[in-house]
Amino acid sequence: xxxxxxxxxxxxxxxxxxxxxxxxxxxxxxxxxxxxxxxxxxxxxxxxxxxxxxxxxxxxxxxxxxxxxxxxxxxxxxxxxxxxxxxxxxxxxxxxxxxxxxxxxxxxxxxxxxxxxxxxxxxxxxxxxxxxxxxxxxxxxxxxxxxxxxxxxxxxxxxxxxxxxxxxxxxxxxxxxxxxxxxxxxxxxxxxxxxxxxxxxxxxxxxxxxxxxxxxxxxxxxxxxxxxxxxxxxxxxxxxxxxxxxxxxxxxxxxxxxxxxxxxxxxxxxxxxxxxxxxxxxxxxxxxxxxxxxxxxxxxxxxxxxxxxxxxxxxxxxxxxxxxxxxxxxxxxxxxxxxxxxxxxxxxxxxxxxxxxxxxxxxxxxxxxxxxxxxxxxxxxxxxxxxxxxxxxxxxxxxxxxxxxxxxxxxxxxxxxxxxxxxxxxxxxxxxxxxxxxxxxxxxxxxxxxxxxxxxxxxxxxxxxxxxxx
Amino acid sequence: xxxxxxxxxxxxxxxxxxxxxxxxxxxxxxxxxxxxxxxxxxxxxxxxxxxxxxxxxxxxxxxxxxxxxxxxxxxxxxxxxxxxxxxxxxxxxxxxxxxxxxxxxxxxxxxxxxxxxxxxxxxxxxxxxxxxxxxxxxxxxxxxxxxxxxxxxxxxxxxxxxxxxxxxxxxxxxxxxxxxxxxxxxxxxxxxxxxxxxxxxxxxxxxxxxxxxxxxxxxxxxxxxxxxxxxxxxxxxxxxxxxxxxxxxxxxxxxxxxxxxxxxxxxxxxxxxxxxxxxxxxxxxxxxxxxxxxx
Numbered sequence: 001x002x003x004x005x006x007x008x009x010x011x012x013x014x015x016x017x018x019x020x021x022x023x024x025x026x027x028x029x030x031x032x033x034x035x036x037x038x039x040x041x042x043x044x045x046x047x048x049x050x051x052x053x054x055x056x057x058x059x060x061x062x063x064x065x066x067x068x069x070x071x072x073x074x075x076x077x078x079x080x081x082x083x084x085x086x087x088x089x090x091x092x093x094x095x096x097x098x099x100x101x102x103x104x105x106x107x108x109x110x111x112x113x114x115x116x117x118x119x120x121x122x123x124x125x126x127x128x129x130x131x132x133x134x135x136x137x138x139x140x141x142x143x144x145x146x147x148x149x150x151x152x153x154x155x156x157x158x159x160x161x162x163x164x165x166x167x168x169x170x171x172x173x174x175x176x177x178x179x180x181x182x183x184x185x186x187x188x189x190x191x192x193x194x195x196x197x198x199x200x201x202x203x204x205x206x207x208x209x210x211x212x213x214x215x216x217x218x219x220x221x222x223x224x225x226x227x228x229x230x231x232x233x234x235x236x237x238x239x240x241x242x243x244x245x246x247x248x249x250x251x252x253x254x255x256x257x258x259x260x261x262x263x264x265x266x267x268x269x270x271x272x273x274x275x276x277x278x279x280x281x282x283x284x285x286x287x288x289x290x291x292x293x294x295x296x297x298x299x300x301x302x303x304x305x306x307x308x309x310x311x312x313x314x315x316x317x318x319x320x321x322x323x324x325x326x327x328x329x330x331x332x333x334x335x336x337x338x339x340x341x342x343x344x345x346x347x348x349x350x351x352x353x354x355x356x357x358x359x360x361x362x363x364x365x366x367x368x369x370x371x372x373x374x375x376x377x378x379x380x381x382x383x384x385x386x387x388x389x390x391x392x393x394x395x396x397x398x399x400x401x402x403x404x405x406x407x408x409x410x411x412x413x414x415x416x417x418x419x420x421x422x423x424x425x426x427x428x429x430x431x432x433x434x435x436x437x438x439x440x441x442x443x444x445x446x447x448x449x450x451x452x453x454x455x456x457x458x459x460x461x462x463x464x465x466x467x468x469x470x
Numbered sequence: 471x472x473x474x475x476x477x478x479x480x481x482x483x484x485x486x487x488x489x490x491x492x493x494x495x496x497x498x499x500x501x502x503x504x505x506x507x508x509x510x511x512x513x514x515x516x517x518x519x520x521x522x523x524x525x526x527x528x529x530x531x532x533x534x535x536x537x538x539x540x541x542x543x544x545x546x547x548x549x550x551x552x553x554x555x556x557x558x559x560x561x562x563x564x565x566x567x568x569x570x571x572x573x574x575x576x577x578x579x580x581x582x583x584x585x586x587x588x589x590x591x592x593x594x595x596x597x598x599x600x601x602x603x604x605x606x607x608x609x610x611x612x613x614x615x616x617x618x619x620x621x622x623x624x625x626x627x628x629x630x631x632x633x634x635x636x637x638x639x640x641x642x643x644x645x646x647x648x649x650x651x652x653x654x655x656x657x658x659x660x661x662x663x664x665x666x667x668x669x670x671x672x673x674x675x676x677x678x679x680x681x682x683x684x685x686x687x688x689x690x691x692x693x694x695x696x697x698x699x700x701x702x703x704x705x706x707x708x709x710x711x712x713x714x715x716x717x718x719x720x721x722x723x724x725x726x727x728x729x730x731x732x733x734x735x736x737x738x739x740x741x742x743x744x745x746x747x748x749x750x751x752x753x754x755x756x757x758x759x760x761x762x763x764x765x
Contacts, residue, residue, distance in 0.1 A: 051762065053622040054629040055501040074640060085519035085544055090653050092517060102519075102542060109505050119508065171542065174522035175529065335618060418616040418626075420506035422599055433615070468618060 044411045044470070045232055045330025046363070046374030053334050057415045058111035058231045062329040064370045069327060076324025079317050080104045084301055086173045087312075094312025096300040097176050098148040098169035104321060107227040107298065111328065112419035114227035116184055116204060116429035122298070123168040123182055123206060124223040125216075126158035126395060147179050150297050155266055155273060157396050161220055167297050168208065177211035184224075191439065193453050193460075201439060203390075203430050221402075223393035224428035225280055229419075232411055233278065234326030236382060237287055238363035238371040241275050247358065247381045258355040258444045260383030263406070265398045268292075268305060277382045280427045281397040282406040291322045326368055330376070331412045335469045344466025347459055351451040356385055356407040356444070379410035379470065388442020391426065403443060414468035434467050435460075474566060483555055487662055490548065494669035498634035498677040501626055502602040503591035508543075512584045515543035516656060518553050526573060533572045538580045546577050552659045560661040560725070624765045625758070627677055627693055632753050634674045638667055639746035647739050652727050661725035668719050671746065675712045697757060700764060704756055711749040718742040 043049040048062035061073045083103040084095035100122050101107045107120050114120035149165040160166050164179050172178045189201040206224055208216035216222070244262050252259035263276035267285045276282040284290040292305035301312045335341045348354065357379040366372045384404040394402035405427060413434065416423055424432050431437035441449040452460060474482070493514065504510045522545050531537065538546060554574050556562055566574075587596060595601040608614050609623035617623045642663075645654045655663040676682060680692025698705035718741050729735040 052625070052629065053617075053619070054626040055505075056629045056633055078641065078645065083515055083517065083544060085517060086521035086525075089517070089520060095519070102544060106511065106543075112506075115506065117508070119511075174519075174525040174541070174545065334622070414615075414618065418622070421503050421602060421605065421616060422506055422597070468615065 041377075042332040042334075042336055043375075044333055044377045045235055046376050048232075048235060048329045048370060048374065049332045050329035051332050053331065053415065053418070055110060055419050057331040058229055058328070058412060058419050060231075060329045060331075062234075062327050062370050065327055066370070069368065069370060072320070072323050073327045076320040076322070076327070079321040080108075080324045084299055084312075094299075094301045096171075096173040098172050098179055099300040100167075100169055100171060100298045102299060104294065104299075108230050110419045111230045113229050113416050113423050113425070114420070114429065115423050116224070116226050118170065118182070120227055121182065121184070121429070122225050123170075123208065124158070124166055124225065124395065124397075125161050125164050125168060126166055126221045127161050128219055128221065129157055129159060129396075148297075148300060150293075155398070157398065158221075163210065164220075169297075169300065179211060180216065181209045183207040183209075193457075195457060197457065199435070199439060201430070201436055202432070204428050221393075221395040223395040223397075226424070226427070226429040228280065228408070229412060229416075230325050231328040232330040232376075232378065232409065233287055234328070234366065234368060234371045235330065235363055235374060235376050236277060236378060236380075236409065237326065238366035238368075238374070239277075239361055239382065240364035243361060243364070244275055244277070244382055248383055256352065256355055257447050258352075258385065260356060260381055260385050260407070260444075261399070262382070263384055263397075263399045276398060277406075280405060280408075281400040282382065282384060283397045283400065287325055288318070288322045291325065292318055295321075323368070326366075327370065331415055333377075333469055334414065335465075338465070338469070340462045340465045341469045342466075343459075344462035344464065344469075347455065347463045348466055351448045351455075351463070353445075353448050354379075355448070356381055356383070357410055358407075377411060379413075380407040383407060385445065386443035387445060390442045391440055393427070410467065410470050413470040435464055438464075438467075474564060474571070476564065479555075479564060483660070486548075486551060486555055486660070487665065490657070490662065490665065491669050493548070494666050495673035495676060497637075497670055498673035499627065499630045501630055502606070503596070503599075504588055507587075507591060507596070509584055509588040509591070511543040511547075513547045513581065513588075514549070515547055516549055517544065518549045518659075519544035520553070520558075523550055523553060527567070527569050533569070533576050535576060535580065538576045546580060548581075549657070549659070551577050551581065552657060556660040558659055560659065560727070621761065621765045624693070624761050628753060628758055628761055631674045631677050631693075632750055632758075634670055634677075635746050635750040635753070638670045639743050639750060642667060642670070643739055643743045643746070646730065647736060647743065650730060650736065652730050655727055655730075658727050661727045664719065664722055664724055664726045667742070668716070671712070671715050671719065674749075678708065678712070693757075696765075697760065700760055701756075704752075704760070708749065708752055708757070711745070711752060715742065715745040715749065718745045 047064040050057070050060040050063050052060050061070055065073060081103065082092045083106065084092045086095050087093035095102050101119050107114060147163050147165060148169050149160055150167055158166050168180050168182060170178045170180060170182050185205045185207060186202045187205060189203065191199045191201060193199065204224055206222060208222065210216060248261045249259050250261040263282040264273050265276035265283050265285050267274045268289055274285045276285055278284040278287065278290045284293065289305060292303050295301040295303045295313065295318065296306040302308045303311050303313050303318045304315045305318065358381040359377055359379055361376055361378060363371055363374045363376060384400050384406055386401070386403045387405050388403060391405065392403040396402050424430065425434060425437035426440060431440055438449065438452055452463065455463070500510060519542055522542065526545060551574065554570055590596050592602045605614065605616050606623060609617035610620040642656055646652065652658045656666050657663045679694045694705055697708070718738070722738050722742065723729045723735055726735065
């Protein structure tokens with residue numbers, strides 16, 4: 001039984017080394033000892049990597065934080081855990097009046113990938129772009145004086161819907177109607193591998209009922225989302241823009257059928273258009289803005305970046321929650337020496353899954369020193385790719401078209417259902433297993449998906465075993 | 471429903487405190503469906519949304535299971551029931567309003583259902599999913615998507631213990647200790663926050679010793695027995711350190727809620743916190759590496 005592969009089994013050693021300021025040397029030595037496989041090593045998050053394959057694996061501070069960083073991380077953990085309540089209150093006042101959940105951790109349970117259930121699932125909405133007003137939206141959309149209109153900026157192509165804004169808050173403080181109610185119906189799809197093995201997929205259909213009981217007009221664009229995991233995001237923030245630009249191939253000049261490009265989004269602090277990297281369509285530029293937007297949109301908690309009439313939380317709290325996310329460690333890979341896993345990794349490369357799920361990247365500078373200059377294995381290029389009509393939400397977001405999604409990082413993937421049993425995959429949680437998620441890949445990923453489908457059963461199993469080792 | 475008298479109120483409060491014991495002791499191994507299926511939040515979210523609880527009481531809409539189902543997690547579960555039963559400072563007196571009684575009744579029924587569901591998710595499985603006890607017990611088997619190795623399952627127990635110790639030490643005791651107020655004491659309405667500390671620690675110790683209650687005999691199969699096999703001194707050290715925590719907690723005044731301005735209380739809280747973090751470190755520095763190397 002080996003969990004961290006071969007000789008890599010002594011976190012005490014790592015800790016001791018860190019205390020002595022020798023972590024760089026230790027890691028170098030370790031990565032040489034642990035003969036690197038195609039992706040490099042078990043150290044998925046470089047020196048931030050944590051050796052934990054339990055349900056707490058996504059909640060660990062990065063292994064290389066200083067004592068001061070750790071204190072800040074702990075303060076951030078409290079902010080991330082804080083459950084907001086209706087004001088006035090002695091503790092955590094500021095919830096609502098409209099919201100999806102009342103704490104960060106309420107959606108991002110154990111920092112993991114969520115389920116398509118009330119409290120975790122959310123729906124983004126927008127008006128068709130050619131429709132400048134709401135006049136054609138009949139009947140009357142929702143309670144026009146009582147809803148949460150998310151901030152709308154000039155270059156955004158997600159015009160808000162009257163009575164809803166750009167995100168449906170399906171909960172409200174007691175006595176106020178939520179903006180709408182969302183119910184999911186699942187449609188089953190039967191499929192078959194070329195070798196005859198049957199499989200079953202499902203896709204969601206959202207039934208959205210506005211506060212006065214009428215259905216959401218069909219011309220409103222909707223996009224269903226489940227919470228993505230929140231660890232490792234600091235490292236992704238530390239990847240230089242230039243790296244993402246160098247990975248991009250918008251015209252597919254290398255003719256591999258894959259043409260990634262970065263999103264371009266609005267940075268509210270810089271007041272400028274910049275590369276987007278967070279969110280399922282990469283519509284947020286950095287974690288500070290991502291966190292501030294989540295406070296105001298998901299919890300109705302106003303903050304210094306999105307104050308509306310006042311701020312429910314101060315700059316320090318907003319920074320603390322952001323720091324918590326930035327300073328989480330990435331779990332180490334497991335079963336590296338397992339022959340099936342090794343074979344699966346080879347097949348993953350061979351099927352060109354790595355065209356988008358880039359195995360290895362190097363971080364640049366970051367205000368949090370622990371994240372700088374790390375060799376990491378996120379299995380993502382953070383770029384937008386056309387994923388085909390099956391996965392399309394048909395709701396453009398900045399440069400992302402209605403069929404494009406940002407490549408999901410795959411690190412820690414095998415722990416998804418350890419952290420949260422029964423949680424599911426893809427943007428709306430339609431895939432009940434990693435296998436189903438692979439089968440949904442279309443568009444630019446169609447060739448890779450076909451390669452997977454065409455594999456012998458034991459090869460498909462090996463590829464999935466590799467994904468489970470991440 | 472008969473109007474409550476002093477006897478029935480006392481019995482209800484006692485039942486709340488006893489239920490709390492079991493729950494707090496289980497928090498050291500609350501991995502699995504408790505989090506992902508939302509049971510933990512429904513049973514034990516904190517703090518109470520006092521404004522919205524007051525709004526429910528003021529409203530005239532009939533209280534039904536559907537209404538309870540639509541409430542936020544901070545308007546139901548342990549602490550809302552606690553608020554209604556004990557008042558904001560363990561000072562509630564009879565009579566209760568009919569609306570309070572209705573709210574209490576339906577909250578308790580919903581609570582019971584959630585607790586049953588949680589149990590069901592472990593022993594039989596819910597929503598067509600396999601029983602989580604089976605998932606956990608088959609760690610290391612090829613089709614197990616949660617625990618690909620047995621070692622990962624052992625680590626789960628150790629991490630659960632550590633998580634519980636960390637939370638009590640740094641958060642449940644640490645935050646009120648820094649703030650020097652009762653605001654963040656978990657069960658401040660009933661004046662039983664100290665019982666929570668003790669039961670959390672007991673739960674961590676139970677997880678280590680493979681026992682359910684303090685009185686049940688220590689079985690052969692436990693993390694403690696395994697550690698003792700590898701390193702008898704380490705096992706002894708851990709047992710002594712757990713004992714030291716219980717001694718430190720026993721020296722705290724009861725209820726702690728009325729004593730938070732007393733410097734002696736704060737000193738003793740610090741002593742307790744140090745004792746808890748000491749065991750945490752032992753698990754982090756010695757047990758976890760042992761599990762990773764030898765389990």
